[in-house]
Amino acid sequence: MEDARRYSARLLRYLKKAVTTESDPLHQIHGGSVSSVDLQTVIEEIDSIKNTVMGFKDEIGSKDDHFTQPKCSMVTTTSTTPGKNTMVGFDEQLLRLLDKLTGQQSNRQVIPIVGMGGIGKTTLAKNTYEHSLIMHHFDIRTWVTISPKYNVKELLLQLLSEKNSQIDEQLLGQKLHKMLWGRRYLIVIDDIWSIEAWEEVSRFFPDNNNGSRIVVTARISNVATHFNSTCFELTFLDEDKSWKLFCEKAFGQVGCPSELEDIGKEIVKKCKGLPLSISVIGGLLGYDGRKSGRSRKGTSYCM
Numbered sequence: 001m002e003d004a005r006r007y008s009a010r011l012l013r014y015l016k017k018a019v020t021t022e023s024d025p026l027h028q029i030h031g032g033s034v035s036s037v038d039l040q041t042v043i044e045e046i047d048s049i050k051n052t053v054m055g056f057k058d059e060i061g062s063k064d065d066h067f068t069q070p071k072c073s074m075v076t077t078t079s080t081t082p083g084k085n086t087m088v089g090f091d092e093q094l095l096r097l098l099d100k101l102t103g104q105q106s107n108r109q110v111i112p113i114v115g116m117g118g119i120g121k122t123t124l125a126k127n128t129y130e131h132s133l134i135m136h137h138f139d140i141r142t143w144v145t146i147s148p149k150y151n152v153k154e155l156l157l158q159l160l161s162e163k164n165s166q167i168d169e170q171l172l173g174q175k176l177h178k179m180l181w182g183r184r185y186l187i188v189i190d191d192i193w194s195i196e197a198w199e200e201v202s203r204f205f206p207d208n209n210n211g212s213r214i215v216v217t218a219r220i221s222n223v224a225t226h227f228n229s230t231c232f233e234l235t236f237l238d239e240d241k242s243w244k245l246f247c248e249k250a251f252g253q254v255g256c257p258s259e260l261e262d263i264g265k266e267i268v269k270k271c272k273g274l275p276l277s278i279s280v281i282g283g284l285l286g287y288d289g290r291k292s293g294r295s296r297k298g299t300s301y302c303m
Contacts, residue, residue, distance in 0.1 A: 090124050093232055097128050100230075101186065101213045102137050108207040112224035113217045115234035118276030121217040124234065125188050128215070138213075139183040144201075145190040152200045159187065159201070173204040181206050188215045195226050236273030243268050245275060249282025 100111055113121045128134060129141060144158040156172040157165060160179065165172060187205065192198060198216070205214065218224045224231050237245065246268045247256050256264055271277040 090120060090127075090234070093124055093234065094127060094131075097124065097215075097232060098131060098133055101128065101134060101215075103211075106209050106211050108205070108209075108212045108214070110214045110216060110227040110229055111232065112227055112229065113215065113232045113234065114221055114224045115219070117219055118274055119234045119236070120275045121219075121234060122190055123275070124232070125190060125215055125217055129186070129188055134186065137184070138186040140180060140185040141187075142185070143188045143190065146192050146197050148193045150193075150197050155197075155201050156204070173201075177204045177206055180204075180208075180212075182208055182210075183212075184208070184210045185212045186215070187213075188217075190217050192216050192218050192223060193220065195223060198223075198226070237275060237278070238273065239269070242271060242273050242278055245278050246271075246282040249279055250285040 097111070097113075100109075113124060115121050129143065134141070142159050142161065144155050146155060153165075153169050153172060156169060156176055157163065159176055160172065167175075185205075185208075189198070189201075202214075205212075216224070216227065221231075243265060246264065250256070250264070267281060268278060271281065
């Protein structure tokens, strides 16, 4: 136990140095605005930090099996049945979204979730999508992820949960319309970049006047405003929620040892409340419950 704590303390000190660089794009985040920060640059910088820390683990003998090397690559696509991720700091938004999805209004509604990349849009959508209330409320649930360079036929196949088909886009669209007709459905369209992508597929979504809902996640606010409905705009985590997420990722249910709190909080402060960076860096410190006897949740994420 003491060896593991000494190891963790050394790793925390090293990680603190790794995230304290003038070139770190996280230092560009000020006052809740990150419009100038390119998400890919942030991911590349975090990946560099990860590689540096992994090298340090090798140097000081990470083969003693106190820790494992988690995977920290950014997830850019999801299947039609996405896995649920740990969610910290968005409890209020989750309740509001559940209420919006299961409310009394019978007309089909589009609900945008807006925020910068890495802020937690997909995580919120996934936790809602897999919620037991939602699973019982809707007859059909389907999920599609849209990349900047999308293919309409592939989007329709995702929505139909099919891998391939010989029929053309129009017939696939008609098949989707027939599947949704008369049923209360929930569709999640994740990471939409343009109105054109929406228009290509939404014409096949019938308004059955039975409470069907469509959730759209977008990084670009003007895309979200196109839907003329109340947006769920996600912001940075505050200090307490950032610390809670970090501890979930790094230490699981056992929590952070008291002697590591100060340096841990310094590292979290440098993440500026961005869930993606907190998840990745916390995941670098994660205990392996199979080898240490400690229970912890997975470090997979998709923001």
